[in-house]
Amino acid sequence: MSPSPRSSPRPTIKDVAAEAGVSTAAVSKAFNRTGRISEPTRLRIMEAAARLGWSPSASASALRRSRTRTVAMVVSRATDVLGADPHFTEVITGLESELSPRGYGLLLHLVSDVREESALYERLVAEGRVDGAVLTGSRVDDPRPALLERLGLPSVLLGAPDGIALGQQEAGLGEAVRHLLDLGHRRIGYVSGPDDQVHTGFRRRVFTEALAAAGLEPVAAIATDFTADAAVAATERLLAMRPRPTAIVYANDSIAVCGIGTAQRAGFAVPRDLSVIGYDNLPLGQWLYPGLTTVDQHVRLVGAAAARALLARCGEDIASPPLTERPRLVVRESTGPAARSTA
């Protein structure tokens, strides 16, 4: 991007220094928080800068694209899902672990659909509010990457198969299915996320293919919108089947926990009557009893890797090595030998 040809007089750091009666070095110190400078002086400089409408970023943007040290994350999932799913705090924690040491903030916006999300990106870019964007929830026919490329906004996509190699993704769910097969399970159900998310179709295919390799089919694969209500309903449907499945794999830990509660409340012991596997390895899973067997997809590391990749695209001098951690099965207490044949 070449420097824009603007030349209209804007306040400079020299104007601020003159206004505050200090050196330009002092102004720089006050804003960068380097070197020693007294609190009253810092305040006088900040006030002078505010009066003149000067700030380091505004000044820099006169000649080159400004660094806002802000990264947008626009979440378009329904409010109820965001609230219920600790997955998001894990992702945010991973992102922040790379952003905050570099002074970057994460600008969170909640939108109700892709149309609103697209409009928001246009506004954020037009107003020069962010340096880049973290996209969540890769969808089928996702219009966002093309939009952001057109807008010239660096971005990174979380939760897309291209973020992690396909073979690595398979490793986790394939391991889960083989673990159940080894325990003697033959009737295995699957409770997935929404059909319009890329990972839903992908994981279901991996699940189905792992069963097919043993000459089996899923007893059922039920899609949900990831809400607790839908997870309860799907679990009840599976438990009402005759013959009943002896194991259920859930597409995330939150709905797996709902599934365990639903089974226990209906009088089934986990894992004696029903084995359960989740996906994510959220911290919660290890503190419940029985502890949740789950696929660790290293949510925080994925968030941290996404942040590094995005920072590099934003021009930060930062190494962005590919994520090498493969999803892996974490066996705890919610899986056990298959129950004997039930009517």
Add this chain to the structure above:
Amino acid sequence: MSPSPRSSPRPTIKDVAAEAGVSTAAVSKAFNRTGRISEPTRLRIMEAAARLGWSPSASASALRRSRTRTVAMVVSRATDVLGADPHFTEVITGLESELSPRGYGLLLHLVSDVREESALYERLVAEGRVDGAVLTGSRVDDPRPALLERLGLPSVLLGAPDGIALGQQEAGLGEAVRHLLDLGHRRIGYVSGPDDQVHTGFRRRVFTEALAAAGLEPVAAIATDFTADAAVAATERLLAMRPRPTAIVYANDSIAVCGIGTAQRAGFAVPRDLSVIGYDNLPLGQWLYPGLTTVDQHVRLVGAAAARALLARCGEDIASPPLTERPRLVVRESTGPAARSTA
């Protein structure tokens, strides 16, 4: 705040209109997304504005304080705690329910201590990045409200007793204690949060006073840093006491869930051998089995009320009625009659 006396020529909406070959009304429509305007025209206008360095907010700030439509939330809790505790997604969901319909974003920053947090506020204010701030985790001798007042940044404090009247706070925990007393419990333990948080001392006092009203004392009150490890350790300590407590009240749901898992893993049935009460009423509690008895402090409503109060302080035309919902006990399955006397 009187208008600043600056008069240096900045690009105006007229310059943008001329550059894009449209009317100023069209520029306004393109940025405000009002009225009908074709996508190619909108893009041409955005590009013209970008070339000239014009944006609605930058333009407005030449004369008056700019509206960034951004609110800061600086979280200073340890990374591990943020990740483990779904409480934050609930708070954020509540905040966003009021912010996003008005086009506001939430700028999240993670810091390691109050010093870093204060420096960050100064930078955000100096750079004109935010219109206001949501403060979390009210601490003993909290320096932040005074700092923000000095900086002139509107703010609102979440989780402080002044956010909700003291008597209302008492209602919830007092109800919890009376519920246990009614069930015949006499040996009740308490597991709290960190000692430097205002609500820790406050809730412990309410807890202790409710017991004192029945002529009882807590068998123990153990402070934790809200991590799962600390919750497990505190629970093990309480369960090792002789005579053993028959009920434990936890200062939040996350550590209560850890406590239930710890008790069950050690062979105690909940609620037969041990009754457990949490605090927050996170969605998870109702899906576990046994369902968690807890104090509903209306986390989302508290977040939404805080957002409304802050928006009003930022000059938005918005009603900010006081939060009238009182914390209340939600009885589920984790509490039951006190176990018979144990050695």
